[in-house]
Amino acid sequence: MTELNGQNTLISQESEPVDLEVPSSFSVHDDDSANWVIKKIVESREYAKRCAIWCECEQARAKREEEFFVFRFGQQLLDYTRLKIASAGGRRKSVSLPAGTIGFRTEPEKLVMDDEQAVIAWAKQHNPALVTTIEKLSKSALNEHLEKTGEIPDAGAHLEPAREKFYVR
Numbered sequence: 001m002t003e004l005n006g007q008n009t010l011i012s013q014e015s016e017p018v019d020l021e022v023p024s025s026f027s028v029h030d031d032d033s034a035n036w037v038i039k040k041i042v043e044s045r046e047y048a049k050r051c052a053i054w055c056e057c058e059q060a061r062a063k064r065e066e067e068f069f070v071f072r073f074g075q076q077l078l079d080y081t082r083l084k085i086a087s088a089g090g091r092r093k094s095v096s097l098p099a100g101t102i103g104f105r106t107e108p109e110k111l112v113m114d115d116e117q118a119v120i121a122w123a124k125q126h127n128p129a130l131v132t133t134i135e136k137l138s139k140s141a142l143n144e145h146l147e148k149t150g151e152i153p154d155a156g157a158h159l160e161p162a163r164e165k166f167y168v169r
Contacts, residue, residue: 042168081103
């Protein structure tokens, strides 16, 4: 949620306040001033898109880098960790270093499904209560029904009247 306070400062719950460079006397009063505000809104949206693309690329790069270091040095780290734990008497399960912690943790037993459809077939035969059916309403089919018949469900739905909605593109 974002809002503009009286001092032309954008207040957002997600971030720090941002000072906007807009004279306090500015107002939308003609085509040029309205166009300027729309231009700023569209530029902000485009900038957000470029940032998202950049962030996605950086995350992919970081993931590849992580995979490289795990592939190249993972076994060495594992051996080093075992050695450090053994040299400390084996009482601990991890080693803390300035950049992070390496160690071992015991994971509980877990069932892994290799073929979900085969497991569903097995469950239907051996214990049908393990299989659930999920009901989902088809909104497009309901809208088609409304268009054809004009019938609205008695409960759980209502028809909103047509309205004008303000937008900036």
